[in-house]
Amino acid sequence: MLEKALQGSRKYWTWIFFLLLIVGNGFINYLYQFKHGLGITGMSRDVSWGLYIGQFTFLVGVAASAVMLVIPHYLHDFKKFGKIVILGEFLAVAAVTMCVTFIFVDLGQPMRVLNVILHPTPNSILFWDAVVLNGYLGLNIVIGWMTLSADRKGIKPPAWVKPLIYVSIPWAFSIHTVTAFLYAGLPGRHFWLSAIMAARFLASAFAGGPALLIILSLIVRKLTKFDPGKEPIQAVGKIVTYAMIANVFLLGLEFFTAFYSQIPGEMNSFKYLYVGFEGHDKLVPLMWTSSILAIVSLPLLIVPSWRKKEGVLATACVALFISLWIDKGFGLVIGGFVPNPFEGVTEYWPTLREASIALGVWALGFLVLTLLYKIAITVREQTAGIEIEH
């Protein structure tokens, strides 16, 4: 099937080369970072994780969200998802690829990354995160590939794929739970030290990931002959709505605990992010942008007659996606480091090089996504009209 990715229109190739260009630019900047160290980023002794780890965290959520299509399709036998579920699985593959790359570019000694396997340390959450992420990547590649090649031949996928699909469901929850545990178990980082961290992660993931999927589905419909279908898109829209409500609710809980208890450590990071702390307020405009976008997206999603209009749904999804991207891909990580353990403030802002590298990783992810979608869509176009049964 791979050859399907090698035949395409002029537009397709232009897009591929555009992505390659950004990947190349990121790579060149990464070589510079490799030689000169992470000092070329905006990170510091106080804010020791930045854009890379933020993007990693956000993308784990996007990866996990594939499960929101798998569950209705396979557990509730919701046939309408038959066409779209492959898009979710391949999105997961692309997202995990980006996650792993982001972790890699964040390492100070990337050549030693195998030490995580050579000296396995079960008490480290990062060890488990590496395990579950790679497992999830493998699962989705195998599942997506097997179901798609079966579709092409008009047969059922081999029987052993089913159990893998069922395993992938709890596995998706595990990747994001474990990622939340990276943060939620650290003493002295009040902003992260919260039992509902994993729940918040999952809620925001199940809003952000499917929102991206809706956007992608609409793009796919526009550019190709493959139509994921109106109904599945609406069904995913509902998932986005419920998840976003849950996400905002959980964030509200955090605010309440912090500000009603009036414990300084609990409040400080929130203050820094939303109003500024001791005169430092670099992140305030960004965080308010995120909040406003969230507030705008909610009614558009909640009112059924609005959500049913695909244009409105798309707008809401874009707003929501950007909102969550800022909140989780940036604010969440930086907020945990400010103020520092001495109640001092060091602010963080990514450098141009750092941003280019991050952009390069995104482009790499989109490259993987484009190639996989190209294959899936070509197969789907050829089998259009044939009822798919899994």
Place this chain on the structure above:
Amino acid sequence: MSMNRRQFLKIAGMSTVLGLGGVPVINLLKGDKSEASHVFVNEKALTAKRWGMAIDVSKFRTDDDYKKVIHACNSIHNIPDFGNSKDQIKWIWTDTYEHTFPTQPNEFIEESVKEKPFVLLCNHCENPPCVRVCPTKATFKRKDGIVMMDQHRCIGCRFCMAACPFGARSFNYKDPRLGLKPEDENTQYPTRTIGVVEKCTFCAERLSKGLIPACVEASQQIAKDAGTEAAMYFGDLDDPSSDVRKVLAGRYSIRRKPELGTGPSVFYIIGGDKNA
């Protein structure tokens, strides 16, 4: 992969037998090679069940005293100086009472304490979160309580920096040699390399030679020269007759953020003199 001592020496011995190493056969006749060679702790080395430190900042008289103590560490451990806080490497440094004990603010605290710089370093916690999170065991706890760094193994993920509630860890954002003048290098001790995390080791390399940590030694030298009491004490917290335990028994002391349960092994003596 690390073999244990016996395995390694066996292999060393075996390769000899097989002619790979080629130690003259006569040596083999002396007996079991794997028993003939071994590794041990230097007999002069200072040992303890749980190393700990006590610091009485009221005994620092001048800024110069602080400088001497910090310099003692910086100079022997090849600590670079980049002149900015972003890339800074700190093993031992000073900060105010409020920053040292942010969870114990007290606006009416004695002027002398309020204004006095406190000396900070890694607490060599009993239950260290930095060790818990490290994915490679590059940070680990030794039997004597020292939380040690193996810079050969660190992958620079900086999880430990997020986990340490005391800001005791520094990351080499830049090549440390760029911040170190060649003539200031201590050629007896390594520098670090780009992309690894580092921190105070309670002078593990000095303990192994029978010397106390450099900062404590400097502080005791200052006291001796001035004929006063020392500001820093070091010893085995498990031994009631050790230096630290004796000072701690006589005066009121606190630790940083004890509520987090990490069990710091560095104690701060606050106010009052002996038996006051």
Place this chain on the structure above:
Amino acid sequence: MKIYDGGKIIVGLIVFVGLFTFPFVYNIGKANVMPEPKINTPAINELTEKKCVESKQFMRAEHMQLLNQWRDWAVRKGERVYVNSEGKPYTISLQNTCMHCHSNKKEFCDQCHNYMAVNPYCWNCHIAPKEKES
């Protein structure tokens, strides 16, 4: 018989051979001299018996393993005295024991390392003895 795409195959072969032999071609005239590690240093000259911590043959073949073990013993176990197969004790330290005798890194270590095109990162941290530029 006609080879399909014969042209492409030949170009491919040329590219392959070019890539494959590049390291050899690139290094021509560079490192084809047999390495001759020198042990002519003041510290070694002072020794009555010119012997390393283990036999020359063992060190030549296994010094990397020995150093790895030394590293783990010293850093991770705090055991810093190595007693060799002849019962002689040595302080475990690359910088202070090995390089004390082999104070001529360029003429000793680098000789073989360059020849073998290996680039151990020991000296990123461990300070090499000060030598005259040669």
